[in-house]
Amino acid sequence: MVKAKIIFHIDMNCFYASVEQALDPTLKGKAVAIAGNPKERRGILVTCSYEARAKGVYTTMPVWEAKRKCPELLLLPPNFEKYRAASKAMFTILKSYTNLVEPVSIDEGYLDVTSIVNGADAIQLAENIQKRLLEELDLPCSIGIAPNKFLAKTASDMKKPMGITVLRKRQVPEMLWHLPTQEMHGIGESTAKKLAEHNMKTIGDIAKRNEKELEQLMGKVGIRIWQKSYGIDEREVDPESVYDTKSVGSSMTSPKDLVELRELFDMIQVLSGKVSSRLRSKNLAGTTLQIQFRTADWKNITRSISFKNGLSAKEDIEREAMKLVRKHWNEEPIRLLGVAVSHVFNVKEEAEQLSIFNYEKHAKEEPVLKLVEQIKRKYGETSIQKGMKVKRKSNFESTTSFSKDFLDDH
Template sequence: MNSFFASVELSFRPELRGKPVAVAGSVKDRRGIIVTSTYEARAKGVKTAMPVWQAKKLCPDLILLSSNFERYRTASRNLFDLLRGYTSLVEPVSIDEGFLDVTQYTENIHPYKLAERIQQDLQRDMDLPCSIGIAPNKFLAKMASDMKKPNGITILRKREIPQLLWPLAISEMQGIGKKTVEKWEKAGILTIGDLAKADTAMIGEKFGSSGLKLQKRANGHDERPVNPDSIHEFKSIGHSTTLPSDTRNQQKVEATLQQLADSVSFRLARKEVAAYGIQLTIKYHDWKITNKSQKLSNPCHTSSEIYERALSLWRKAWNQEAIRLLGISTYDLVEKSHAYKQLDLFTQEKDVKDYQVEQALETLQQRFGQQAIVKGAASFDSRKKWIEQRSMRGTSLDKPEEE
């Protein structure tokens, strides 16, 4: 879908079409960030995650609309219901993007004509624009869908890969994270074509099995099927631990909650999702279990955010009895690209600094393992064990292990 949140808003306010419009966490200057914007606004330099005050400076006539996530979720359900009218093999990958396998489509129609029909139906029934990529596999279809926006239809055949795909910068390749672009470029991989033609042994040595998988895709090979059930593979992400002995010690509880928050944050980062809900599980010495949950107005994914909310739930839920087990789980997951946090005027500077610290920790953990960087005195034992294990294997911090 093209500028999905903004497009949904315009379907309710068609008089704003053709004007620079943005959806923001707060419509007041300096009190929020841009969630998404129309192409008219983007032409003026407005970008996702840009502070509202900066967007207004670049585009003084920018029209700001408050976000309405329930409206967007409803639109998402409706659009996927429409797509399932063409084929049962529909795989949602986010709130506004998905794959369709139309190999067994019953009508005798060219794929391009089918794509046109889908575009027309979405426009007629929901007043929403989209771009469609047509290709023999999921990777190429995804890359093709990004080549013409808005309202584009692109066919990417395997024989066209050298002309259409290989000249693109490595940063534009689906599956290459923003944090790893510099690493690829330092290895001399500047374009998708560089990756496709690179020495396989070098890719394996520097980037492991994931790098070899990406190299295959750069050459047009992707055997993943369209899986309608993949969206349900993880509805929640959590972690729990049984304590060495039953305890009422507040310091031990807080230390355990910090370790659990670190683990959950690490797993959220691996899935590239954030959570709109958090739940604390407490199992007492007599095996009685208490669950306490909280819905969040802003999605969380950092260790500090998860810990603070879990600690708050703990203080509300604990009945003063000895604890046997603690667990933290997150639910109502959303892709990070669709998650945002409204930055308050008085805490924005702290939020930005905290975010930068968390991003740095996340990068180190992704490279060297979850226990490479841990927080607080409570993590000393696990950190010591991690160092001993690496020493026994003869590994060091300057050479990450292959996946």
């Protein structure tokens, strides 16, 4: 009989605010929030303490509104070096239990503890981990315990702060089916809206449908959503998976609303340079380019275009991004602009597709390729090889976000 898996999801509570309180005990028990510089219009809360949440303050709330709800709110600028050090210490503790630790972001991760504990002792192990994180780092966390990653993640959200929750597959109908679809991890606002258009407003509504029906509606995503509605998730805890870059992007919030096309183009130039630099530092290119607008009234708009061959050069990203801006900007004032390249691949491992535009180049290379083959046949396969670029260690500029950047420490 195959032993059921025991997966933990560790979710640090109000991580940035908790780190600040751990380093400065005078902040404990007080309403604390981490935010950017309000003078630069980056006045959005990144996170806030539970004391602040008790006053109606929440993450992503504008600073002015948070201060109105909670006049005593203490605003702190983010200090990423502090958070990075705390994250490294947190994952060091987790890895002392098992090497099957999968970091998901700076403040959460999965552990597969199947081989080191049985079901009866799982709660005791979770209590031990929670206690160590609190005693050694002064950082609170919630832990979800389940037979797979989806249920463990769902469970860790059920009791905060300092909760430990067990969620079994047989409990899914009772615990999850009554919830709105957007409560399911992996379902965002647009997906929830699409499901609602087909009379699926709760997780139970999804479960009552046929798997094929969901596949026809949403492709592979639909299959995964249907499986999750029954608590099915076959993904392994993979310590390496978080390093797989799926997209590279950059965004900027303007100090003032952008109302001129020239202003948007100026920002596109800067963002394209950053994205190109990050792609090239990782030897990546991508076949889909996306732009994001956030209007002055907080409406988010994304538009994308796909290509046969990958993009990585600044001038190519800039040119195509500007085309998307011209086509889709309706002259509403813009406060944030973003550029991202997705469906990325390693340019050293992917052969460029032949097209009417590059066949001449390949034709010119043909005599060289034949000569290489002759040398290999005569002196062996390893006698001549393509030049190899030495892999550079990632730095902050070569990462897609701070949440991923901390992984260089591991």
